[in-house]
Amino acid sequence: MLNIQNLHVYYGGIHALEGISLEVPANKIITLIGANGAGKSTTLRAICGLVKAASGTITFRGEDITQASTTQIVQKGITMVPEGRRVFPDLTVLENLYLGAYTRKDADVKRDLDWVFSLFPRLKERKGQLAGTLSGGEQQMLAVGRALMANPSLLMMDEPSLGLAPMLVQEIFNIIKEIHSEGKTILLIEQNARAALQLADYGYVLETGRIVLAGSGKELLARDEVRKVYLGEE
Ligand SMILES: Nc1ncnc2c1ncn2[C@@H]1O[C@H](COP(=O)(O)OP(=O)(O)OP(=O)(O)O)[C@@H](O)[C@H]1O
Ligand SMILES: [Mg+2]
Missing domain, CATH: 3.40.50.300 (P-loop containing nucleotide triphosphate hydrolases)
Incomplete structure (x- = not known):
């Protein structure tokens, strides 16, 4: 590949x-x-x-x-989860996730959001929370979720x-x-x-x-x- x-x-x-x-x-x-x-x-x-x-x-x-x-x-x-979980601290969890999908033109973004939320239920609970206020582990989950949103x-x-x-x-x-x-x-x-x-x-x-x-x-x-x-x- x-x-x-x-x-x-x-x-x-x-x-x-x-x-x-x-x-x-x-x-x-x-x-x-x-x-x-x-x-x-x-x-x-x-x-x-x-x-x-x-x-x-x-x-x-x-x-x-x-x-x-x-x-x-x-x-x-190809997407990357960078070293040191570079999430956007002043954006919410949901906004960070949608940013991961910004290059997409297909109709399956919502499907992938549901998948990310099923992998990381914690992110779903906190979707309105500012990313900068998440714990370190939660920010790491968000960084992985955001990369997956590019499918x-x-x-x-x-x-x-x-x-x-x-x-x-x-x-x-x-x-x-x-x-x-x-x-x-x-x-x-x-x-x-x-x-x-x-x-x-x-x-x-x-x-x-x-x-x-x-x-x-x-x-x-x-x-x-x-x-x-x-x-x-x-
Ligand atoms: N922006 C940069 N400017 C100058 N040198 C750099 C830069 N980024 C990395 N380097 C140098 O390139 C080499 C490789 O760095 P790299 O970050 O790829 O290592 P790494 O294997 O990921 O290390 P670590 O396990 O510490 O993350 C190192 O000597 C580093 O100092
Ligand atoms: Mg490194």
């Missing part, structure tokens, strides 16, 4: 991605793990067109989207469990499973490498702008270097 070939991204003089290649097949859950600053968020930003590729190609369903605008990319079916075929999530209490972390992982079972393809970045690798069909390990390891979630969980560096085992 998504194919990245030899992608290079710079921020000024910083070479953040040094030739990344990866694949996200349809209906799979793929995870990217790596230390702080490895280039995980940059990879998602490049896919969304928020940072430009210096070279390399990004293809989505056979179409080259390397130079496409973010709006075009959303319309083609993406590929949903990318940048550390959705960051800063959440253990019970909520489990809930977010359950929600990811449920979203996946509704036919969405998922590209997930997680600090919680163990949970991500247990959930994912396939994973990539990033180190300072390069992919250093790749394999099924099971394979990566069994690798010594992954266990030491990312799972904190001796």
Whole structure:
């Protein structure tokens, strides 16, 4: 579904991605793990067109989207839940959700709103509340809900469990499973490498702008270097 070939991204003089290649097949859950600053968020930003590729190609369903605008990319079916739950604090829950659907012209927005409310009943109860007054966990749910309102075929999530209490972390992982079972393809970045690798069909390990390891979630969980560096085992 998504194919990245030899992608290079710079921020000024910083070479953040040094030739990344990866694949996200349809209906799979793929995870990217790596230390702080490895280039995980940059990879998602490049896919969304928020940072430009210096070279390399990004293809989505056979179409080259390397130079496409973010709006075009959303319309083609890719959305992202950004790092740090960027909801609009002065808008209500409902307004935030409808903003997620702003590029849509189809008639199924209401259907997807009902789906988001069934995934997150808490958001339905609080639909008139200003997003800035939601708890951290509720804001994370809203950020996921807003991304789903674009009706993406590929949903990318940048550390959705960051800063959440253990019970909520489990809930977010359950929600990811449920979203996946509704036919969405998922590209997930997680600090919680163990949970991500247990959930994912396939994973990539990033180190300072390069992919250093790749394999099924099971394979990566069994690798010594992954266990030491990312799972904190001796
Ligand atoms: N806007 C920016 N300007 C300059 N450098 C940047 C910018 N954004 C990211 N970088 C640099 O690019 C590299 C990759 O950053 P990125 O945010 O992709 O890492 P990450 O893997 O998501 O890390 P984390 O786990 O901390 O979120 C880092 O060295 C970072 O300092
Ligand atoms: Mg990041």
